[in-house]
Amino acid sequence: MPASSRAVILCLDLGASSSKWALFADGQMTASGVDAPLSGHLYTPEARERMADGLARMCAAVPTPPLSVVVGVAGFQAESSPLIEAMLSSTFHLPQTALYVTDDLHLAYAAHFSRDGPVGGGTLVYAGTGSMAYHRTAADEVIRAGGHGFLIDDAGGAFWQGRQGLKAVLRGVDEGRSESLLASSIFGVIGSQHWLDIRAYVYGEGREALARLAPAVYAAAVDGDPRAQDIQRRAGEELARLGGAVLRRTGNSQLALCGGSFNPLVKAAFHAQFVDRDVILTPTVSPLLGALALAPVG
Secondary structure: OOOOOOOOEEEEEEOOOOEEEEEEEOOEEEEEEEEOOOOOOOOOHHHHHHHHHHHHHHHHHOOOOOOEEEEEEOOOOHHHHHHHHHHHHHHHOOOHHHEEEEEHHHHHHHHHOOOOOOOOOOEEEEEOOOEEEEEEOOOOOEEEEEOOOOOOOOOOOHHHHHHHHHHHHHHHHHOOOOOOHHHHHHHHHHOOOOHHHHHHHHHHHOHHHHHOOHHHHHHHHHOOOHHHHHHHHHHHHHHHHHHHHHHHHHOOOEEEEEOOOOOHHHHHHHHHOOOOOOOEEEOOOOHHHHHHHHOOOO
């Protein structure tokens, strides 16, 4: 049930790249900020300490005490909900009835779609570090495609784009080709074109390191590199495949795009897959607006 528009609502969107917060009063955003990455993987004392510290920092940054708090957590596990709620209650001095904890995709979905319709709205296609298409029915049933993680798929997301770009570049090195725009762009991010440095960058930092290469692939594509352009096109097609799969399963016709990997080239390739289909594209908005739909009524 939506909260009163006059309530002071704090929304926290906790993600693997960064954590964002926004304060709403009278249904309008009055303050916002960005903090360090946080996730729902709270299996170790260190992870729980990071979560507690991050919540404390954001609480200190919020200019007005909220009456309710809505949190969307990347990697959210239902069994962690009591722990997160206890941290929130202690940090913001609120009863647990004033808290709503969910996953980050539910938060983004609520920002884009009403659940009043017979099938619960439309389909959200998310492309951040990973990728997923997500639909939530009026009965809170989740219908999804993708989201299987970088070891299996996550095609179209930032990790996939960065990995495809680096793979193309290293194959060019293997074959003795002259340095391309894509190679120059990627080596610029890594800070070296030497294999030992590349290896340390990739295997020392893992998934996030490759995801950080995605903007370099996009920049090379804008500058005309054909391999980079092909990666952008394929990313859009892969994301459209996810969206199309959920549209067929749900029978709805509304699509919304969300996530930092939807750069203009990927978005154009995505849209091209739906030109001749009866699909309604919903404008992209901030996931933080989902708090207005999900906040508890007080």
